[in-house]
Amino acid sequence: MPRLSPDTLCDVAPEVRLPAYAREAVGAGIVHLGIGAFHRAHQALYTDELLARHGGDWGIIGVSLRSACVAQQLQPQAGLYSLLSVDAQGQSLRVIGAVQSVLVATREPDALVAAIADPAIQVITLTITEKGYCIGADGRSLNTRHADVAHDLRNPGHPRTALGFLALGLHRRMAHGGSALTLLSCDNLAQNSRVLRAVLIDYLQRTWPEVVTWLEQRVRFPCSVVDRIVPAMTAAHREQQEQALGLCDAGAVAAEPFCQWIIEDDFAAARPPWDVAGAQFVDSVAPYEAIKLRLLNASHSAIACLGLLVGAQTVDAVMAQAPLRGFIDGLMTRELMPTLQVPAHFDLAAYKDTLLQRFDNPWLAHRCAQIAMDSSEKIAQRWLPTLQISLSPALVAALSLWCAMMLLTDTDVEDSQAGPLLRARASGAALAQRIGDVLACARITPASVADFDHLLAMLVRNLDNYQRCGVSGVLDAPASRATA
Numbered sequence: 001m002p003r004l005s006p007d008t009l010c011d012v013a014p015e016v017r018l019p020a021y022a023r024e025a026v027g028a029g030i031v032h033l034g035i036g037a038f039h040r041a042h043q044a045l046y047t048d049e050l051l052a053r054h055g056g057d058w059g060i061i062g063v064s065l066r067s068a069c070v071a072q073q074l075q076p077q078a079g080l081y082s083l084l085s086v087d088a089q090g091q092s093l094r095v096i097g098a099v100q101s102v103l104v105a106t107r108e109p110d111a112l113v114a115a116i117a118d119p120a121i122q123v124i125t126l127t128i129t130e131k132g133y134c135i136g137a138d139g140r141s142l143n144t145r146h147a148d149v150a151h152d153l154r155n156p157g158h159p160r161t162a163l164g165f166l167a168l169g170l171h172r173r174m175a176h177g178g179s180a181l182t183l184l185s186c187d188n189l190a191q192n193s194r195v196l197r198a199v200l201i202d203y204l205q206r207t208w209p210e211v212v213t214w215l216e217q218r219v220r221f222p223c224s225v226v227d228r229i230v231p232a233m234t235a236a237h238r239e240q241q242e243q244a245l246g247l248c249d250a251g252a253v254a255a256e257p258f259c260q261w262i263i264e265d266d267f268a269a270a271r272p273p274w275d276v277a278g279a280q281f282v283d284s285v286a287p288y289e290a291i292k293l294r295l296l297n298a299s300h301s302a303i304a305c306l307g308l309l310v311g312a313q314t315v316d317a318v319m320a321q322a323p324l325r326g327f328i329d330g331l332m333t334r335e336l337m338p339t340l341q342v343p344a345h346f347d348l349a350a351y352k353d354t355l356l357q358r359f360d361n362p363w364l365a366h367r368c369a370q371i372a373m374d375s376s377e378k379i380a381q382r383w384l385p386t387l388q389i390s391l392s393p394a395l396v397a398a399l400s401l402w403c404a405m406m407l408l409t410d411t412d413v414e415d416s417q418a419g420p421l422l423r424a425r426a427s428g429a430a431l432a433q434r435i436g437d438v439l440a441c442a443r444i445t446p447a448s449v450a451d452f453d454h455l456l457a458m459l460v461r462n463l464d465n466y467q468r469c470g471v472s473g474v475l476d477a478p479a480s481r482a483t484a
Contacts, residue, residue: 012095016245027059028118030047030125030272031123034063042261044098047277059100061103061115064105082249093245116166122181127187133187134163139443140198164203166200167211178214226260229256258354261280295337301372301383301402302401304368305398309404384442397462404462407435
């Protein structure tokens with residue numbers, strides 16, 4: 001089939017929705033760092049819709065920080081790609097036109113820095129995953145021991161990290177007039193943009209401290225909450241999507257129909273009218289953020305551990321097993337939900353039921369291995385806040401399964417902390433010591449959890465049960481069973 005491009009849009013299947021605006025007339029107003037599948041199924045969708053409904057110069061310059069894969073997919077298509085929304089009730093397919101170009105930071109560093117410094121760019125959004133913020137052990141400061149951070153601090157004019165590129169771009173922006181700018185994190189971090197602000201200022205104070213005063217006056221950091229399940233595209237699904245599109249599409253993305261974006265209304269300059277596309281602007285995202293991190297994300301990580309340990313490849317396959325589904329339902333209902341402060345008019349029980357339905361969606365085939373990537377950083381964001389409130393038995397059981405996976409199996413470890421995790425796995429030390437080493441990778445320490453000794457004792461007992469009886473030995477323990 002011919003490849004998707006501006007010249008072949010006329011050949012798209014008639015039921016496919018096309019960009020309802022003149023792309024050539026739209027100027028770039030947004031730089032996005034981390035242009036993976038999630039961004040293309042979420043923020044770029046909202047931007048595409050606002051351009052159709054409202055217009056304005058809000059085109060997106062996408063940035064891949066390392067891999068050239070997305071650039072190779074989208075550049076020959078002039079940024080166009082198809083987005084499929086699908087579940088058991090049906091599907092819809094549209095072509096997204098909001099992305100104007102894709103830069104590869106490692107290949108085009110000067111172009112990226114120039115884009116950050118360009119006064120026409122009024123918003124920079126980020127989906128660089130939790131590990132991309134290079135957060136220290138305290139959860140707020142810069143991890144100066146990170147190899148790439150250490151490189152950037154020695155060579156600030158030739159950065160490798162997202163923080164390094166932002167700092168260099170802001171340094172140049174200030175030098176060229178200092179127009180106002182909004183930095184908007186869209187990652188699954190508690191207080192995500194405030195964390196970004198903290199580590200960025202830490203970095204700047206070590207490189208260009210003169211930028212900090214300007215930043216505090218002219219740059220804003222609104223937090224946001226994003227929610228949409230976007231599984232990795234398989235070859236079979238890509239082929240099916242191309243058949244529906246009628247064209248070859250190297251950048252095809254598919255997702256569930258559910259989509260949510262909640263943003264703090266705190267912008268330094270013009271604000272993209274994402275609300276016309278369904279986004280919600282609020283004074284504070286804190287309660288929504290806690291709900292999402294502690295219900296969807298925390299449950300997802302627990303499901304991933306279960307799936308990898310019992311041989312269930314996908315989320316829906318885990319949820320199809322009644323004991324595992326019951327455990328996840330109990331974890332959400334009895335342990336996670338009571339810790340939440342719920343905004344007025346927000347139906348928490350209905351939200352939980354919707355999550356269970358989303359987890360059941362078989363078409364998504366959301367791989368447990370994909371969710372488990374970089375699990376140490378995810379657990380620090382998703383489980384630690386609840387553990388700091390209470391050593392909830394079912395959540396401790398989930399943590400036990402993660403420790404068992406790290407220490408007692410040969411499961412592949414795709415994690416920024418892979419070195420320490422694998423050393424703990426290979427260590428001949430006592431089990432309690434090895435568990436403590438693994439927990440430290442997720443910032444679960446005596447300094448972060450008040451009753452750490454009790455937690456460690458629970459984990460040792462659960463891992464002993466796992467060695468005797470497997471996953472059921474942990475889930476069927478009296479404390480866990482009472483919760484589930």
